Amino acid sequence: MQTDAVRRAWREGVSVVVATSAYGLSFGALSIASGLDLWQTMVLSLVMFSGGSQFAFIGVVAAGGGIAGVASAAMLGLRNALYGMSMRRVVQPRGALLPVAAHVTIDESTAVALAQDEPRAQRTGFWVTGVGIWIGWNLATLAGALLGDLLGDPRQWGLDAAAAAAFVGLLWPRLKARQAVAVAAVSAVLAAALLPVLPAGMPVIVAAVVGVVVGVTNWLGPRHESTLPGPGPRGSGKGQHS
Amino acid sequence: MTLWHLLLLASIAVLAIKLLGYAVPPAVFDSPRPRRTLELLTVSLLAGLVAVQALGGDGGVVLDARIPAVLVAAGLFAVRAPFIVAVAAAAVTAALLRAFAGFP
Numbered sequence: 001m002q003t004d005a006v007r008r009a010w011r012e013g014v015s016v017v018v019a020t021s022a023y024g025l026s027f028g029a030l031s032i033a034s035g036l037d038l039w040q041t042m043v044l045s046l047v048m049f050s051g052g053s054q055f056a057f058i059g060v061v062a063a064g065g066g067i068a069g070v071a072s073a074a075m076l077g078l079r080n081a082l083y084g085m086s087m088r089r090v091v092q093p094r095g096a097l098l099p100v101a102a103h104v105t106i107d108e109s110t111a112v113a114l115a116q117d118e119p120r121a122q123r124t125g126f127w128v129t130g131v132g133i134w135i136g137w138n139l140a141t142l143a144g145a146l147l148g149d150l151l152g153d154p155r156q157w158g159l160d161a162a163a164a165a166a167f168v169g170l171l172w173p174r175l176k177a178r179q180a181v182a183v184a185a186v187s188a189v190l191a192a193a194l195l196p197v198l199p200a201g202m203p204v205i206v207a208a209v210v211g212v213v214v215g216v217t218n219w220l221g222p223r224h225e226s227t228l229p230g231p232g233p234r235g236s237g238k239g240q241h242s
Numbered sequence: 243m244t245l246w247h248l249l250l251l252a253s254i255a256v257l258a259i260k261l262l263g264y265a266v267p268p269a270v271f272d273s274p275r276p277r278r279t280l281e282l283l284t285v286s287l288l289a290g291l292v293a294v295q296a297l298g299g300d301g302g303v304v305l306d307a308r309i310p311a312v313l314v315a316a317g318l319f320a321v322r323a324p325f326i327v328a329v330a331a332a333a334v335t336a337a338l339l340r341a342f343a344g345f346p
Contacts, residue, residue, distance in 0.1 A: 084263020196302025211286025215279025
């Protein structure tokens, strides 16, 4: 017997799975356009499995950034550790399920879990969303990569612009507070200004210092902060991107 | 390092960070400052990546069809268009501007 709350968690999870998996298509196509082959593209989606980190890796490596691509992907993945700390209490995975739970701990599975009201529904939301996106994201990546293989010159199809747009989409839901908007603006200007000066990949890493400094000092931040558990400033499980 | 080395290194790093989240005591990050710092680090990295992907090219900054395309995508995100729609619209915008309007 499923309660209404559990059924609601299923419904929300499935809708987030469908929306998120769809843009695995764009990842697959962009990865091929960045010079990775089909297997390399699939390993990223199967093993790395974190949208922001995957887009960052292919973007920086395609520009010749090398190890800076690894650093960018890892730094963007740091927030998953924060989600893991919330999800450990919510999901309470044991034994062999623990690494599986960790692997599917991403923006969306965390957000859907935290949007539910009762423990069973939270666990349902987490697993449906996490496992569902892992399957859907990988199928979509494969389809996108096969499509990307047929396209030829990526610039002719505007895929370089699509890569930039993908980062805009990942950034957009995080720009709610004034502090985040200021950090984003300064980081973007700094990264652009450093482009002619630093080797590929490094402007992004240096610009990331802006976020760390503002985060530690809380410049422009609210004086009184809530300590609600959750993925960043967002509370609902809808309309988000990893 | 070959592309495969970089790719495996990055994949294992991201996976290890996820496992770390389940291994460290929650108290480590469970206060406003580390939470805020991690969130703003993410914002900072993504904003830097927007700039580099939209402007980067041979010898530094290159202004081309990517800029109007990204503005189109931003407009669509602002009205809550789905991710895949906005990203595809950016690609179509850049492709059309290059094919028919002489944009680089």
